[in-house]
Amino acid sequence: MTEEFNESMINDIKEGDKITGEVQSLEDKQVIVHVNGGKFNGIIPISQLSTHHIDNPSDAVNVGDEIEAYVTKVELDDENETGAYILSKRQLETEKSYDYLQEKLDSNETIEAKVTEVVKGGLVVDVGQRGFIPASLISTDFIEDFSHFDGQVLELKVEELDPENNRVILSRKAVQEVENAKKKDQLLQSLTEGDVIEGKVARLTNFGAFIDIGGVDGLVHVSELAHEHVKTPEDVVAIGDDVKVKIKSIDKDSERISLSIKDTLPSPFESIRGEFNEGDIIEGKVVRLTSFGAFVEIKAGVQGLVHISEISHKHIGTPGEVLEAGDIVSVKVLGVDVENERISLSIKATLPNEDVVESDDETTKSYLDTSDDEEDNPTLGDVFGDKLKDFKF
Template sequence: MAEELNQVEVKSFEVGDKVIGQVRKVEEKQVLVDIQGSKLDGIIPISELSSLHIEKASDAVSEGEELQLEVIKVEEEALILSKRKIDAEKAWESLEQKFENGEILEADVKDVVKGGLVVDLGVRGFVPASLVESYFVEDFSDYKGRTLTFKIVELDKEKNRLILSHRAVVEAEKEMQKRNRLEELKPGQIIEGTVQRITDFGAFVDIGGIDGLVHISQLSHEHVNKPTDVVHEGQKVQVKVLSVDRDNERISLSIKETLPGPWSNISEKAPKGSVLKGIVKRLVSYGAFVEVFPGVEGLVHISQIAHKHIGTPHEVLKEGQEVNVKVLDVNEAEQRLSLSIKELLDKEIEENHDYELPEEAKGFQLGEVIGDKLKNLGK
């Protein structure tokens, strides 16, 4: 009688029917369930428990758990059921909606396989290696078990194909961070950055998700032959924002303007009456400009070049020549330095070629100091 009742009940089920089952026993390769409203046994093979490969049934379900299931086969005394099909059906419906809306998903990495990562979103999702990060990753082994965010880049329910990208999420976040940073930046701000890349014309500095250019002319108050003489990749630097072009995402920065200028504390470095060595940088009709510190030039007026009258500074000086100078006056506020060569020379030297230059004037060649006339003495 019981057997006949079972056969009648079995005939009331068809492949594709949806049933509710409660897990009665979890075996290694299958799960036995009690089917709600039926005396029949329900069997879920391990292959029908999950869209992903699992080693044992207990990895997917536990005793007492209530499951939504689909009939995939009707046997004489039992129904063969699938949990995977129900999960997949629900998942595809949800995933299609999220794909259309461009939503970001969160899921655990279930496995690392050749060519990428596998995640479980109710259906098997695959993340190609090139779509994991925005940079090259050599070994993905430590990604297993990690929770990552993803965007769906390809979805095909018929082919059971779901391609995901974590890289797309990362790049979108970086772009948002960049736009926000651009809006925050204003000329005149002084901020910390990290040197990312060095070129012949300057250095690119990361200032929080976006790079700005420090042109070679803005690296230092001193002349810079090549940027690597001043900065190196990975170096933390203070920069001043010179300009922000939001449309073209271009930011001009300066390291130089965050540094003490060459004229800072010049009154202490070159007090009135002090003697300094310098290089003649420029000769003009009214005197000579002498660089006494990098970026600091003072004027030796033509009247302070020699005791004797000279028509032009070119008569006794030349550009690039090293000279000794005495500070006559210093004005740090106006960045002006008045210098004298004459005050380091004894007037008698210009009248008697037998005298030697004093020690503090050794930077001069005698003929260059007092002109051609002295060269001809004694001829």
């Protein structure tokens, strides 16, 4: 009879089978289940009720619930011809979870999961089993304290699955990167040259400051930080500063944006109206030399041109024969045009000479009247020289 009993059990429900049943009762450390089509009841130990730690069976199931589970063992009592199925609901949940996560990984789709624990190396989330978000994959931004994520439901991408080692790695950063790319594209399409917008200083280099204007960084070259000469960007701005910038140019294909802080500031020329007049003799500092003359700063942000013919009574081939950047010189004001931000100056008119020659009125008039597209007007190369070679992202 015992052999017949054992044989009937083997042909009935065996280890590894998936069963369905109804929860009959909840005990302290286990759940009793009526197994559909089975000869005996099933027992689910509390450790096999859920993929997450629970303190009481009622945290996972209730009496009357219809459940599915795997049979992990069949216990037989040959003497009394009774037995029990040892079941695992956790094993089935884990299997279903891996199937679901693999599908999302293959299709590159996102999932939502709740953060159940904040640990030193990242976040633990509920994905039908224990999933983990390493600190490096939590955000595109640096985050020092993760505690505020506890209890939050996050949108995530599956990064790695390893069922054999119960390893599920997820990424919030990957989702943010896709969102940021969309926002960047929308922002680039909405920007127009000449727009004045708000931004935040993101980082500084020796050639300028990068400004975050809403997910896209634009460059303010050092020459565009202020009207006056700026030696280093740190002299004018600091990381985190909120600034107003004007868009000078946009290359949407390469995502390069040239910005200016200087163009949003009042012109220093407005402050000199009536301060400098024709015939005044003042001191200034030579700030740069060009082939056609020297630019002399007579007030912060205000520069005038000493044409090469106004540098010396003697004929010179280049301004560099007489002057160097940084020289302090006396200059005579030959003309002022505040509207066009032009000042014509003369050094030789302040110097003694036995054979005094009158200032070249035609040269002065030419400079003050020159429009922006004429050859005598200083080019960006004249103004910034070698600095332009560093203009890059």
